[in-house]
Amino acid sequence: MRRPARHNTPAGADTWSGTWVAERLGVELTGDERLPGLLGLALRRNPKRAHLLVSNVLGKHVPQAPSVVHGHGVELGRRVRRLLGEDAAGRAVVLGYAETATGLGHSVADGLGTAPYLHSTRRPVAGVATAGGFEESHSHATSHLLLPEDPALLAGDGPLVLVDDEFSTGNTVLNTVRALHARYPRGRYVVVALVDMRSAADAGRLEEFGREIGARIDLVTVASGTVRLPEGVLEKGQALVARHEAAAEGGRAAAAPSGPSARFPAPLRGAGDGAQAPTGPQSAGDLTRVDLRWPAGLPDGGRHGFTPAHRTALENALPAMAARISAALPEQAHRVLVLGFEELMYAPLRLATELERTTGAEVRYSTTTRSPVLAVDDPGYAIRTRLVFPAHDDPADGPGERYAYNVAGAGFDAVVAVVDSAADTPALHAPDGLLARLAEHTPRVLLAVVPSYVPAAPAAVQDAPERPATMLPEPLRGPAFSSYAPEEVGWLLQDLSDVTLEAPTEEREEAIQSGGAHYAESLPVEYQPSERYQQLFHDALEASAARLAHAVGVVTETVLAERPPRPVLVSLARAGTPVGILMRRWALHRHGLDLPHYAVSIVRGRGIDANALRWLAAHHDPRDVVFVDGWTGKGAITRELAQAVEEFEKAEGVTGFDPEIAVLADPGSCVRTYGTREDYLIPSACLNSTVSGLISRTVLRADLVGPDDYHGAKYYRELAGADLSVAFLDAVTARFEEVTEAARAEAKELLAADRTPTWEGWAAVERISEEYGIHDVNLVKPGVGETTRVLLRRVPWKVLARAGAGSDLDHVRLLAEQRGVPVEEVADLPYTCVGLIHPRFTRGATGADGTAVSR
Template sequence: MSVLDARPGEHRVWPGEWVASRLGVRLRDGAGPVGEGLLADLVELVDLVGLAVRRNPRRAHLLVSTVLGKHVPTDPRLVYGSGLLLGELVRRCLGAAPGDAGCGVLLADALHGRKDAAEQLCDRLREPREPVDAMVLGYAETATALGHSVADALGGACYLHSTRRPVEGFSTYGGFEEEHSHATSHLLLPSDPALFERDVPLVLVDDELSTGRTVINTIAALHRVRPRAHYVVASLVDLRGDDDRAAVQAFAATLGARIDVVALATGRVALPEGILEAGQALVTGLEHPPAPDTLETGPFKVARVDLGWPEGLPDGGRHGFLPEHRECLDNALASMAERVAAHLPADASRVLVLGFEELMYAPLRLAGALADGLPGDVDVRYSTTTRSPVLAVDDPGYAIRTRLSFPAHDEPADGPGERYAYNVAPGEDPSRAFDAIVLVIDDAADTPALAEGLLAQLQGLAPTVLATVPSHRPGPEPLHGPDFGSYPAEDVAWLLKDLSAVRLEAPTEQREAAIQAGRAHYSESLPVEYQPSPEYQRLFRDALDASAERLAYAVGVITEMILTERGPGAVLVSLARAGTPVGILARRWARFAHGLDLPHYAISIVRGRGIDEVALTHIAARHDPARVMFVDGWTGKGAITRELTAALGAHAAATGRRFPPDLAVLADPGRCTSLFGTRDDFLIPSACLNSTVSGLVSRTVLNRDLIGPGDFHGAKFYSELAAADMSAAFLDAVCARFGDVAGRVVQDLPGLLAADRAPDWSGWEAVRRVGEAHGIDDLNLIKPGVGETTRVLLRRVPWKVLARADAEEDLTHIRLLAAERGVPVEDIEPEAIPYACVGLIHPRYGKGAVQ
């Protein structure tokens, strides 16, 4: 019986004695583990590793970790706790306050057979800690879960692991070589490369550090792309010699960077001469006949279980795993474990949770939750399948007792090949048998080859539960016309989820009551689309004819300001939907005046709930955030300007990705931005209509029942309104006047740029005065300006309209809409407000509305 299977009080055999006696391999402890004595005199190298023989022409021996859970079924709490403890060493190295020194004792107790010690170790290391901001990189395939665990210990870290599985839709950030490995190509495929660009320490995590060559190769490749001042290398065991250690530090000096190394234990592996040939001879002599790999007692049944995996949660760190993903997984684990437990035999006493190659973290955490939820006398173990070819010898002094071999079942890029599961079959010792196996794979590996290979072999061993996790794939793709919206595809990429098939419209009064009572947020539903009367449509056309040249001039001014601020590489991001026609017009001006083809996206921002984070991630993966300019139609009292600034600040704090909060608008009567075409409150005809002047797209929707964590915010495409669509007519009318105003724009621009354009927020003060005069405490019920007043009349329950007597030219449509809805219009003195008009939402539903 090995240390891995021994019970308290039983003789413990080191699972490396067999190799040591035949090949002369010797392990020697180092001067002491890194970490200010955290594990000193508690854990030796032989506690953390056993030995096996590789079937590999490059290296004869294999160190088999007793705490990694890769090749050897292990208590998942011991695996996770060891990773968290390694993360504790990283925390100290990054300057965080040290944690509980008793954790080292708990690890030693767990390794020496005290079952509750591993559980206590996890509990203690998962207590709330101050988050440490870092980027953590784990090595595929053996260290993917270990890297996750280190990132978990840091709290605020973003995590990515390398992969040997190319994934369509993800571009390679970098690659490096693990020279001694049987499969050396590593890929980095982050879904958001900007996360990797943050100026934070980079932590590299592997299960063992033998020479340091892999570390040097990795840091060299990544430093060329994004130089850093501080790297930390974290490994379960550090086996480098003095020359290897000196080489890493010399390399750090050439980079002008700091490279620290931490490990749970240090030491050396002493190898005799000729070990490679001796190891190959040993493999040849023992491979035929092979040791028995299965029990002849099956087949048992296979049950599929739906884990209820949270929508949008990545299956692991192959494309990035953020702190919010970690929180989501933590919240879902108990429920998922309950679903698995319901499919286990009632008398199960020894259960294996078996992961799949790089998919190690999700099965590990699930195994830990299962162990926590099942009765204490049920022994839950965790391990995974692997690509590594290792000799199996059914001897207590050997780390790899049995081997299952089966064809690859995930259609790997390197073609079909053999894969392995070690120590799953009991061999000659029936006490090592599992009476239930939970196989956790991703859906890319759920293929006919799985059923015919690995699954068929597991059925011969024990009742098997198959749990499939959805593979993380590229994020949502933009929508384009004519499939979504009536604008040409080249004019705008809608970063929205198509909700056209969903009934979201509610009667205006019912919707207003729910919003003001706090029972619903305005973004969760849609108003019924206003159907303009023939008279109103004529009014729109007349207004467009009258204002097209004025609009063209404002478009020219604001586009030139954008190009002055961001340069010819500017990226336009309009705030859907009012900003989208303006973004298109700016894009067309840039092409007309400069021959530029500016990218243009439309994204959602919601008052009180922020900006679409998924959309920002999509943009950042393709463009420099510093080049982005946000575009809207007009300002009212500045609520969206404030929301944008706050949302982008929170996004930068969470991701390190900084989008400038500048907002460019055609009209800024609220005086809350420095980038505007005019500060006059005039009729912008696109405010007169809803979807029929905005590409037949609805206002945006953020309804948690419809929008998952990985989705863009939503919207509807009203294709049935195509006969009334004025979107193209509006754009064409304005673009037709570009030539008439181009000379004036060029002439006026220097003076406009030199003028004082600083916001003074006088519009907000005017709104406060209106509220006081009309007894309205909730300023969200006051909508200043022609555009916002139009929205009140079209979407909300209006109470009254305040109109300046000197603004009749821009208020014809306001008076028509007010008359249609029976809303009184009160004339006020021009000096009372800087706006042409103000719309007041009826407060009869209660104050304190959620807007």
């Protein structure tokens, strides 16, 4: 097959890709200096507007690096989040415009992080109710439908974020807001676009309209400017298009494609271009169908709504799906195009970004379109080449032409066409269909089909109900909540950062032991470590990082073997959260598995957060959930979780949650899944929030946490200067490679061994409780981690240390010294140490042996 010569796309040309139109029609772009890099110009067959602004970063008409396309949307989303503030951003809904901005809007939702996404559509879906619609007056296809699976999606009172590729006159946005506000009124809208090209006359209309409806309307764009259109430009443009069509038809009649494409033939090529199409399409043998194994129930896009839970599911599935595409590419494929399909922009984009990240190929991304544009093979024109083929998705407006621009002549070694199943029709595979047209210009065509998502239970035709009080919010994520990266953990908590919850240690202890308050109703004052104590932490981390990495590997390998294929990690906040992140990192670095990870609250005597379980059950299969904690002491939380899950299942009728906890260290022999049963220092136990993402322990108080709320916690932003959370994680992660072989071998041995819990720790605690006259096992805190907590948060009586215990107790001895707490060595202690709280605590009280209780 003769290969066409590769041309430079407008995005990569030295000449501005608007020069050709500007010189012939006098059209000018003025404004932001970034505009020429973002936009080119072309002409189109449209009776309402002759010129077309062609984006170089949208991934529609111009093949572009997928990371550039996705990155622009994500950054716009982050800007919206900063504009709205965390509370409002957490209640926002993103709405993108079909067809051009469906992928951009989805990327903006990614940048917001917690926002559900919906895009308008021009494809009616049988049995799905229309929740609204509006007109785009200048578009080639004007009618937009809104078909959310959940009618409540648009009914909330949070901000509505409207995303389009360009903001030209403002008419489309005004039509949208007018239609939606009449049905779902709200107080704030944010309009997002890559470029704001409104004229001076149009600039004030949006603000004026906002005042008219009593709502605030903000605008967020990458760049702004105006398009100067000389008098008579529409007629001149139409005449110019007609002349070029006629010239192309006469000059290339022999090579013009037959069938539907003859009505708008291939472009007239400039001298010296040299790109020629082969005499006919490739054989069917050159088409490779790739089975993506798209996750069941995952929407193909935002036509019916796309939630953050859907986003997590897609992120988890992307590596494997991209690997299947990569395996089907020819070895010599150095330049690859992933070609999306009309409204199906986001799924192909994310597949392309993953290919770009994981392969050595030069990956580009664009999509087909229904918009007819003149193609002129000139470096100063944005649309160099055009492929024409019949519509293949049985569109509502009947058969017609569709187009793929700047694909022919671009020198792609392979094209991956990604369509939804509704478009996988005989017309797609016909001799004049898209696949045949692609095969004329590339050695290899791959076809990947994404199942077209249709809601299982379409909503009735009715107004969307008010948002119910029990509609639970999406997880909080960093950097808005915690210093962890947003992908590392989602916190199923409510943010109580603005509430004063701290109380002096003595007051808390007295209230807790007198029965006047529960320990979860207040917070201890955050311990500020001395320079000497901080050095102990760093020394301990350096000495134990490899040992910790080994334990992380053992417990993660065990979980992956027993809970395949993709467990959902749910850590018990907050001590379990660093461990959950490390387990997630192990799965990602050692297995390429991007596991979902959430943090939930569990409170001794009050149980686990039932609303968090409800959210998990609604977004994941409960059978996939693996609860994670840092360590076991006597096993109180293990028992608490088992009881709470049983009560939840009885009350909710939801089954499948396994109350078994996976822990890094199980010195009390309370669980089956662990990294070690040794009782040694886990450095994350040395500190409080500054090694736990700057998050407090969880809070459960009736005046702050209602029946439809998550448990609460605080984010100590003011402690950012002392934060060691990520440093701790990175130090352990850096040792993964050196311990992998040993960790996998030990996990394999454990999987074959009897790991039945003996509960010997509980028996030891009961014995100690009686021996020291405490008579309350809740005041006996066994193990290095629990002893550290006693010294940091409670009013300790004494510390029992195993005789001969070494450096693992250096920080315990220092804390005990600072608080005036005696350390008593015990020869036959089953734990490395045990912290004791005296049961008869009052101010100035003495213990059973006459020792003064420390204040």
